[in-house]
Every structure is written in structure tokens, then in C-alpha cells.
Amino acid sequence: MSLKREEQPMKHTILVVEDEQDTAELLKRILEREGFLVLQAKDGRQASALIGTVRPPSLVLLNLVVPYVRGPEVLKRLRHHPDWKNIPVIVVSADNYEPDIQQALSEGATAYVTKQKGSVGLLQAMKRILSSTPAQGRIAANVASAVPGKEPVSMRRRLQSNQRKKRAA
């Protein structure tokens, strides 16, 4: 017997901003298999159009190198929108150059996961962030449980970066 609508477990919605079609399809498949609802934007213009016009998702996966409106600008717009400003954003990039990682984090990214880290690493980062942020963007209730184990490297880096900034201040 199927559950009544109000009894169905809620699902997190994830906005994936990715222009490379194969990667976008892979992320969609992996995320849906994990029980997420996936919203996709194939460039920065589409992503910008979604900000403020749809219900904010639980989390955004953002490739910084996307056409029309670049990732950092999308991030900026998102952080300036009252309903979207607290949405966690994971930058997913092939770029593992440390200054670029630090720049993305200083511009408002919640975490930075390199594509080379693999889908399992990305899912761990997502679940960790979703379990530690207030419920937003869920269509129906189950907060993904925290994944045991190490924090993603980029999260540690962000914490270290914040600590350095506090010390400097």
C-alpha cells in the first residue's frame, strides 16, 4: 500500500550547475539513486534565472567554469538573494589549484570538492553539509544522516582558512 502524500519521506532538492553534459548526466543519475531530487542548469544564465524564481534547493553543486554567467558571479548573486543566501554551495571543479580553492571559499562557497575526488567523496561532503544545515528546499523530511569518517579536505581547509582570518583580525 502506498503512503499518503503527507507521510512520504521528504527529499532534498539539489541544483546542479554544470555545462559539461556527460558530467551533468552522471551527477543526476548518482544523486537520484541516492534519493535526491535534481534540478539542473546547464550554464550560469540558467542558474541565475532560477535564483529567486523557484523554491530554493537544499544545496547547490556549482561548476565555476560555465558559459554566459561565470560560476563566481552565480555564487555572488545567490549570496545576495534573501531566500538563497544561506543555501550551502559546493563548488565542484577539476581545478585543484590551492589559491583558486581559497578564492572560491572566500567568495562564499561552503565547500570545494575536486572532480578527481570521485562521486563517493562528493556524496560524503553533501551528506555532511546537509546534516549540519537547517532544513531547506525539501519537498517532502528525511535529513541525510551524517557520514562517518573524515571531513572532506576542502571543509578542513575552509575551517583552517576561517581560523587564520580570525587570528589575523
Place this chain on the structure above:
Amino acid sequence: MEHAQLKWIVTQGKELVHIDASFELLVLKFLTNRKNEVVTMQEALTAQDFETVRAVAQRMNGAGGSYGFDRITEISAVVEQAAKTCDSSTIECHLPVLAPISTGSRWSTTDVFETRGTTHETHHPGRRR
């Protein structure tokens, strides 16, 4: 690193990739697109169009990382850097290396299916493409 869609194993000196059956078509499409991109880069190199080589290599770099094809990622990163400095000889050296990887010359797959809630795995070693 771990990928949900595939696992690399080295057995008897051979490198094999096990693809989760539910991702097999996606991975094959991925490889076909990379193969086409190698051709695009070769044509662009002939025309000394380094910006196209750079852009395609950058795309390939990201896609390779996402799918877990690390050699595609490594070599496309070299090609991308070489394109930035218009270093045609480095690009010429690396594109032929990239081509056979993108064709996925040898495979084995892991089929995953469910029967009454139980997951089984069937292994088909050394399946040839």
C-alpha cells in the same frame, strides 16, 4: 578516490575497469564523446587553433575526473596547459596517447541486479569492446 559508477582494478598486470551496469550506457557515451573530442583537438591543432584545443582539453579534464578516468584527466591537463602556451609539439605528443584510452580497448563489467530486495553481483571478466 572512489566512484559509485566504476572501480579500477589491476590484475595480472592488466588494468581493468568494472562498471556498475546501471551506468554502463553513460560511461560508453562518455567515452564516445571523448573520442570525438580527440578528433576535434587534432583538427584544431592542424589549424593552429589553440583556444579550441584548450577549451576542449579543459572540458575533457573535468569530465575525466568525474567519471574516474584518471589518465584522461592527467593527459588532458597537460594538453590544456600546452595549448595555453601554444606548445604544439607537446600537444602532438599527447593526443595520440589520449586516443586509445578514449576508445576503452578492454573492459570487464559488474552487473548489479535486485531480486526480492537482495543485491547480487555477476562478474564477466575481460569482456572485449
